Amino acid sequence: MKTRHVNTLVIGTGAAGLCAALRLHREGVRDLLVVTEGLSMGTSINTGSDKQTYYKLNLCGAEPDSPVALAGTYAVNGAVHGDIALVESALSARGFLHLCDLGVPFPHDALGQYTGYKTDHDPARRATSCGPYTSKEMCLALIRALKETSVKIEEKRLAASLLEVDGRAAGAVLWNSDEKAFETVTAENTVFAVGGPGGLYAASVYPPCHTGAIGLAMRTGAKCRNLPESQFGLASTKFRWNVSGTYMQVLPRFISTAVDGSDEKEFLREHFDDAELNLRVFLKGYQWPYDVRKTPDGSSVIDELVFAENSRGRRVFLDFRSNPTGLDLGRISEEARTYLERSGACGGTPIERLRKMNPGAIELYAAHGIDIAKEMLEIAVCAQHNNVGLAGNIWYESENIPHFFPIGEVNGSHGVTRPGGSALNAGQAGAFRAAEYIARRYQEETLDRAKAEQAAEREIVRLEKLVSGTRDAREDLRILRERMSRCAGFQRRKPEVAQALADAEEQLRKIEEQGFANSSPVLALTTAQLACSSCVYLSAILFQIESGVGSRGSAAVFDEKGEKIPEDEKFRRFVLTSCREGNRTTHAFEPCREIPRNDGWFETVWADFREGRIFTEK
Numbered sequence: 001m002k003t004r005h006v007n008t009l010v011i012g013t014g015a016a017g018l019c020a021a022l023r024l025h026r027e028g029v030r031d032l033l034v035v036t037e038g039l040s041m042g043t044s045i046n047t048g049s050d051k052q053t054y055y056k057l058n059l060c061g062a063e064p065d066s067p068v069a070l071a072g073t074y075a076v077n078g079a080v081h082g083d084i085a086l087v088e089s090a091l092s093a094r095g096f097l098h099l100c101d102l103g104v105p106f107p108h109d110a111l112g113q114y115t116g117y118k119t120d121h122d123p124a125r126r127a128t129s130c131g132p133y134t135s136k137e138m139c140l141a142l143i144r145a146l147k148e149t150s151v152k153i154e155e156k157r158l159a160a161s162l163l164e165v166d167g168r169a170a171g172a173v174l175w176n177s178d179e180k181a182f183e184t185v186t187a188e189n190t191v192f193a194v195g196g197p198g199g200l201y202a203a204s205v206y207p208p209c210h211t212g213a214i215g216l217a218m219r220t221g222a223k224c225r226n227l228p229e230s231q232f233g234l235a236s237t238k239f240r241w242n243v244s245g246t247y248m249q250v251l252p253r254f255i256s257t258a259v260d261g262s263d264e265k266e267f268l269r270e271h272f273d274d275a276e277l278n279l280r281v282f283l284k285g286y287q288w289p290y291d292v293r294k295t296p297d298g299s300s301v302i303d304e305l306v307f308a309e310n311s312r313g314r315r316v317f318l319d320f321r322s323n324p325t326g327l328d329l330g331r332i333s334e335e336a337r338t339y340l341e342r343s344g345a346c347g348g349t350p351i352e353r354l355r356k357m358n359p360g361a362i363e364l365y366a367a368h369g370i371d372i373a374k375e376m377l378e379i380a381v382c383a384q385h386n387n388v389g390l391a392g393n394i395w396y397e398s399e400n401i402p403h404f405f406p407i408g409e410v411n412g413s414h415g416v417t418r419p420g421g422s423a424l425n426a427g428q429a430g431a432f433r434a435a436e437y438i439a440r441r442y443q444e445e446t447l448d449r450a451k452a453e454q455a456a457e458r459e460i461v462r463l464e465k466l467v468s469g470t471r472d473a474r475e476d477l478r479i480l481r482e483r484m485s486r487c488a489g490f491q492r493r494k495p496e497v498a499q500a501l502a503d504a505e506e507q508l509r510k511i512e513e514q515g516f517a518n519s520s521p522v523l524a525l526t527t528a529q530l531a532c533s534s535c536v537y538l539s540a541i542l543f544q545i546e547s548g549v550g551s552r553g554s555a556a557v558f559d560e561k562g563e564k565i566p567e568d569e570k571f572r573r574f575v576l577t578s579c580r581e582g583n584r585t586t587h588a589f590e591p592c593r594e595i596p597r598n599d600g601w602f603e604t605v606w607a608d609f610r611e612g613r614i615f616t617e618k
């Protein structure tokens with residue numbers, strides 16, 4: 001068995017992992033190894049949206065902004081620790097300008113101002129973008145910068161198990177797809193940048209190649225935060241992409257059909273008059289995620305109606321080829337008309353308006369074999385983002401596993417809502433913080449390597465059994481994903497979640513007992529960790545429902561009569577934590593920490609910084 005040791009192991013090369021590797025190197029950590037499924041894998045490099053947003057401190061115009069104000073926006077809808085919100089705000093300008101310096105083409109004006117716009121849940125103009133592929137541009141710039149360093153990056157490595165020794169992180173067992181064997185990397189520090197749980201839902205807009213690996217950390221008992229608060233919204237399914245922004249603002253027809261494509265209906269017209277319908281569709285453009293507060297009177301009712309059609313076994317499409325029946329562009333809401341007029345797109349068909357407003361939006365689908373000028377675009381309500389994940393402290397070190405640093409989407413720093421674009425900011429902030437902490441505090445060797453190697457040997461015995469058993473991994477994966485979409489999506493009911501949890505636990509037990517046959521080790525290992533994570537997510541969702549939190553964020557909870565249970569706002573003052581221990585998951589509500597209001601007296605801060613006392617605060 002190949003075994004190596006490094007000071008710091010970075011797992012994952014999305015925008016967060018790449019930045020962490022670069023920052024570790026810049027901070028002087030040289031004994032560093034980056035392992036990844038691949039530089040072209042993960043969400044950051046494979047996804048985007050109409051105008052993919054990066055949220056940051058406002059750096060333009062006359063609107064005042066500050067780290068505390070930005071932290072207030074992060075925390076406003078609850079379930080957020082104020083100190084962590086402040087860290088992500090304080091690091092915002094630095095993380096953003098670092099990317100600009102690396103060549104990410106964020107637009108600025110002639111005077112050098114990084115102009116911004118308003119995104120969802122955003123009171124200021126803090127959002128920016130470099131087009132549909134902002135996160136890809138970030139990855140490409142970070143990869144370019146890393147290639148100029150001596151940092152070693154190994155691709156085709158799947159982290160299969162995280163090692164823990166004496167209650168602390170100790171590296172990982174990897175599946176090496178080149179050598180078709182397990183190998184061990186023991187490490188003083190592990191930066192875990194594996195992204196969100198992309199493989200967990202059947203209806204998903206995560207890129208198909210991205211499954212995530214949070215289940216590995218859950219299995220070791222890493223503390224999690226706010227697991228029920230994921231984000232869902234309308235997306236195309238043949239090629240996975242959010243149908244936000246101009247896709248909605250051009251007012252396409254919403255069509256549902258029978259499975260075979262027959263019995264075409266403009267189903268939304270059964271629910272609203274034409275003016276109301278067009279307003280709601282238009283608003284969906286910049287109110288993309290499902291938000292329970294925007295029902296029944298707002299734009300999110302569109303998601304509910306799409307889901308209802310799907311639940312009846314019907315398929316739903318956007319049709320850009322002709323106008324919705326009854327559309328009179330002279331009689332649409334003033335907001336929509338002004339927008340279309342200013343864009344020079346107040347006539348013609350949806351595709352003609354889209355061609356005027358955003359031709360790239362048409363080209364994007366064309367590049368993936370879908371000509372939306374000629375064919376309808378199939379959509380569904382899909383899982384898109386995890387506001388939540390593993391619990392880290394203000395240096396992004398796990399709250400209960402020292403030397404383990406979850407960063408990026410796998411870190412649960414957000415709460416019930418987040419302004420669009422803050423995921424990308426959070427990933428950069430976490431990368432800076434983890435790198436700084438490791439460089440200053442954790443470069444010395446304290447790990448008992450012999451124990452770590454013994455732990456690895458035990459894990460490899462378990463993993464070998466997992467990849468040489470009897471079950472069909474593909475089938476297990478299908479079952480667990482469909483279960484998650486049915487019971488743990490944006491509409492939740494206690495009896496269904498309880499049953500789903502019991503089924504998921506049973507499935508996990510059988511997987512661990514029987515292992516997988518006839519499948520690739522990568523598929524087997526991925527399915528096993530997703531099976532574990534589905535138990536933990538479902539358990540947290542059930543606990544939250546039973547605690548009476550009600551409907552909030554991107555999830556509606558229904559009672560036995562089918563009525564939406566209103567939110568109990570007192571829970572906004574708490575963060576839900578979850579921990580897997582053996583085959584049980586336990587949960588607790590922990591009061592949110594306030595946003596710190598330190599007076600920031602310069603001489604004191606300088607002394608604390610010089611003497612390294614800032615690192616004693618966690």
Ligand SMILES: Cc1cc2nc3c(=O)[nH]c(=O)nc-3n(C[C@H](O)[C@H](O)[C@H](O)COP(=O)(O)OP(=O)(O)OC[C@H]3O[C@@H](n4cnc5c(N)ncnc54)[C@H](O)[C@@H]3O)c2cc1C
Pocket residue numbers: 011012013014015016017035036037038039041042043044045047048049051052053054055135157158159160193194195196205206207210211212213240241242384385407408409410420421422423424425427
């Ligand atoms: C359609 C869509 C639109 C979005 N739009 C926005 C937006 O406008 N603004 C915004 O802020 N956010 C947006 N997001 C979210 C944002 O893109 C992600 O949160 C972010 O890119 C995640 O970055 P990351 O580095 O944490 O993870 P990823 O980019 O997913 O990278 C994870 C890395 O870990 C690797 N990995 C995973 N498991 C393993 C393993 N077991 N072993 C080894 N390697 C592993 C992967 O291969 C990959 O390299 C969007 C997401 C989607 C899906």
